[in-house]
Amino acid sequence: MSTRLTIGDFSRMTHMSVKTLRHYHQVGLLEPAEVDPSTGYRYYVTSQVPTAQVIRRFRGLDMPVEQVRAVLAAPGPDARNKLILAHLDRMQEQLDRTRTAVASLRSLLEEPAAPAALTHRTAGETPALAITGTVAEADLGTWWGAAFEELHAALRAQGAVRAGPSGILIADELFEEGSGTLVAFVPVAEEPPGDGAVAPGRVAPFRVPAAELAVMTHHGQHDDIDRTYGALGTYVAEHALGVAAPVREYYLVDRFDTADTSRWRTEIGWPVFRTTGG
Template sequence: MSTRLSIGEFSRLTHLSVRSLRRHHEAGLLVPATVDPATGYRYYTGEQIPTAQVIHRLRELDVPLAAVQRILDAADPGARADLVAEHLHRLEAELDRTRAAVRSLRRLLAPEPAPVRVEVRAVAATSVAAIEADVALDDVLSWYAGAMAELDAALPVLVGPPGGVYDNALFEVGRGHVLVHRPVDDPPRTGRVHPVELPAVELAVATHVGDHDDIEVTYGEVGSWVVANALQVAGPVRETYLVGPRDTDDASAWRTEIGWPVFSVATGPGQSASGSAP
């Protein structure tokens, strides 16, 4: 017969607080071996220690109680491993987002941030093969991946770097028109791919270096330069992916041009605005 352990003894052995043990009992997650009907005291056995330790580790990883219950109830070791892996993937994604936020804050709060070079560039009208749709901001990355894969299949020969045109509403209200494209002299029509003529435009252009986790900082720096130079934004943002995940796994080597269509406050839309800044 197993030796009974008081809740205090069991707490010390498993590093689960008495309060946590009581909560797990109430939730049906870790039920004491016996409960004294007269005193209400909870007693556990040594055989319950491994289960308690598993619960302790899962809760340290912020696994919700309901998910902990599903893991404990899974009879098949493979099913248990899959449930744990699913939560670990979520944790890794959250960790990536946290690291990205830290990098952005460090860049924003640097006492002497490295200046971003901005130039005004006249871009001629360009024929491209494109895929476009109205997309929610949260879905842009997955939509882009699918659209670009379809463009790659339709255009096996690379002519120039791919790009995207992003409607202002995408950032302002969380949903807007997105167009991804690849330059080509004779754009085909196949599936969602169709020809588009991107109009001539003057862009305030800066190059974002590295992955896109802190690309909004570069956006802000371009915007500050536009304001400081008495320019106005005149259309959807253009991005050109000079080097990206399709080219190398080394995120530090990625280069993304951010182009804001602009016009001079003095001259108005459709008239020339030129210049550059370090």
């Protein structure tokens, strides 16, 4: 038979603060064995100590309360282990992102920025297959991957001939407001059908607009692509006249070409107004 414990004793035995125990009671994660109806005092029993220890360890791994509750309520070991492994996978992803961010910050602080090669060019209007969507900045990577998977599948399905590197048009609102319109496109050699029935799904014919561009190429993965944007934007602000048009990226080498991120090449085109051909 388990011995009844005051909330203070239970707190000392489990290394959980009284405030935390009250919160877990309120959210239904760890309810007292008994609550005195007249005083409101909470009482626990010794058999709850192992459960509290498990909860404390899961919370120490930053598992949300809802997921801890789901683990405790799992019908068996297999279901419980599946939930735990899913959380560990999320932790690993977060750890990878943290390591990448640390490496990028060290590079920014310790390595002086090398002068980036800048060119100007005229991009003509180009027929393409495209997917258009309004995307939040936090969802950009997921949307990008799904969009180009679908575009490449559409190319294969209709036997279209690719006529250049794939790219994306990025509305200013994505940078300014955290959400904006994106157009992912793949240039094609021939004009796509005008009725939009090129493939099932979101793919539709599109004409990439002509533009005068100031261009820099970013090398590697995109965690520090803001450095190239910063250098290019600084040049435009100081030496050229920016125009109100979407910035564009062209993926000269991307993850569809190689898994080696050091070989990725992303060309950033900033729309400008040119008065000379130099």
